[in-house]
Every structure is written in structure tokens, then in C-alpha cells.
Amino acid sequence: MDAVHITGTTRLYAVLGDPVRQVRAPALLNPVFARLGRDAVLVPVQVRPDGLPELIRALTAVGNLDGLLVTVPRKQTCRRLADSVTDAALSGSVNALRRRPGGGAVDDGARMD
Template identity: 75%
Template sequence: MDAVTITGTTRLYAVLGAPVTQVRAPALLNPLFARLGKDAVLVPVDVAPEGLDGAVRGLGAVRNLDGLLVTVPHKPACRALADRVTEAAGLSGSVNAMRRLPDGGWEGANFDGEGFVRALRTAGHDPRGATVCLAGAGGAGSAIAVALLTAGARVTVWDVDPGRAAALEARLAPHFPGCLAVSPRHVDADLAVNATPMGLRPDDPLPFDPARLRPGTRVADIIMKPRSTPLLRAAREAGLPHHYGEPMLAEQLSLYREFFRLG
């Protein structure tokens, strides 16, 4: 990895999470800053949920800090801390990026969903008309649900917290009538997606069993590290096509570039 030169003029960005050992954003954003000739650096910041409010407000006082990226588990909580949000973030109820407003406040956006859909399309899999089973109604899962529905898919969502899945359905039903349902188990689908943190730790259970999916179902996991998650290994063993997590982040680079006004 090339050395990053930090000076007194360097602009700061932080990615907030708990944990942050798995984050891939610095490895993608810092080279982007270098290619653009930006004197800027993105660093991971490990913040426990109980300290998030103070961390975000404290970082707001850092005058050379221009933006935040947000990862698990802070995306819904950061939605509440943003002074204003984009339409997609408002629908999903979560944010994964925050930029400084002229008055010092924060504007929140969520690019997880659009990044995920762009990655699917880049790989030759347009979700329009597809039936999708989605595990996870948290920050990333909610954003992915919004993007898939906007792209013309029909989505069935499951979450370990049934109330969270029901809240997502209630929030999105007026915007996508008849296209989103809540189910305790996966149904026949063209695409099955893990948008939960299950797989970050070696002893995590699988969010669903690929062997119980119908032949040809594509299995996608948004976890980026490890690249080959237990879920994707199980999908390969079941003979199912699969889709890795990192392309979702790679497809967000142009969105971050525009949002943070990097030129």
C-alpha cells in the first residue's frame, strides 16, 4: 500500500462502525483521493453504539473533517442524527454517508441500495421483474429493499427482529403497493440476499440455507470481508450462482465522489 502523506492541510473523512476491522472503504476511497489529487484521508473509527451520539456531534466540531461513512450497526441511528436526508435515506430509515452542511450540520444519504443494484447490473443481472428474498431489514437491508423495489423487483424480507421487518413493510408499502412482503422463511426466488451481519464472525449461523433454495437461485452476500463468506461457500456447494459483496462498495465510489463534491 502506498504511503499517504498527511499535512496540516489534509481534509479528513471517517468511517464509523462497531467493529471496523472488516471495513473496505479506506482501501477504495484513499486511492480515489490520490487519483483525484485530493489532500484527504479516510480513517476507520470504532465507536460503540452508546457513544455514537457524542462521537458524531464531536466530529461535527472538527473543522477540517468533511464527511462520514457509516457501517454496521450505526446506519439507522445516524439517520436520526442527520439534520436532513436524501429521499432514498428517508425511505430506508438509514444513512451510510454524511456530509457537512454550510451551517455545520449533517446531510445524510444512503448509497448501499443503489450500489448493490448497480453491481448486479454490471454483472449482467438486472433485477427488474425478479423475485427477491432479502434477509435483513436493518440499515443496509432497508436501503437494498428500496433500491430493488425502485428497480422493479418484488421483495420478500425476513429479519431476526420481526418488528423491524414489519416496520420496513409499513414504511415502504405506500410507495410500492403490493411489491413488498414479510415472511419468516425464504420462498422461491430468482435472487436471495444476505444483508445481515451474519458471516462477519466464524461462528455465525447462516442467515438462510442455500440448499433449500430452488435450482438457479442467485445468492448474494453484502459482507465484504471475508470475500468468500460461509453463505457463499454453502451456495457453491449447493451448485448455485453467487455474487460477492465488494462490488456493491466499488459501485458506490462514483456516488461518494458526487455526494462529497470531490470533482
């Protein structure tokens, strides 16, 4: 496995779950970031259900965090915690949340740009 070079300009993404041992997204997406020349890294973050609201508030205040991926069974809870949702969230759940530039989270149909 190649080392990920993280600097003060690196954009952060997190995948939230409990447990996170099974999470494959970092192994899949970090090489894609590198291949595309994106200064970004995706890390797993283990959070218990009762800690999810506080963690979402804290992470969406982090200025260099761009997005959150959500694992089962937290998808419906995270939709309720989003500051706003788009029409793409018709299912009542989310796969991803994007951090607004000024803070807060919005579900925008899993767009991660």
C-alpha cells in the same frame, strides 16, 4: 502500501463502526483520492453504540472533516442523528453523512464531494 501524505490542508473522512477491523473503504478510497489529486484521507473510527451520538456531534464540529461513512448496524441510528435528511433517505437509513460547512450533519444520498 504507499504512505499517505497528511498536512494541515488535508480533508478528513471517517468510516464509523464497531468493530472496524473488517472495514475496506480506506484501502479502496484512499488510493482513489491520491489518483484524483484530492488532499483527503479516510480513516476508520471505532465507536460503541452508546458513544455514537456524542461522536457524531464532535466530528461534525471538526472544520476539516467533510464526511462520514456508516457501517451496519449503525445506519438507522445515524439517520436519526443527522441534523437534516434529503428525499434520498427513504429507507430510514444512511450510508454516508456530509458535514455542513458551519457544522452539523446532513444525509444527502451518499454524495461525497
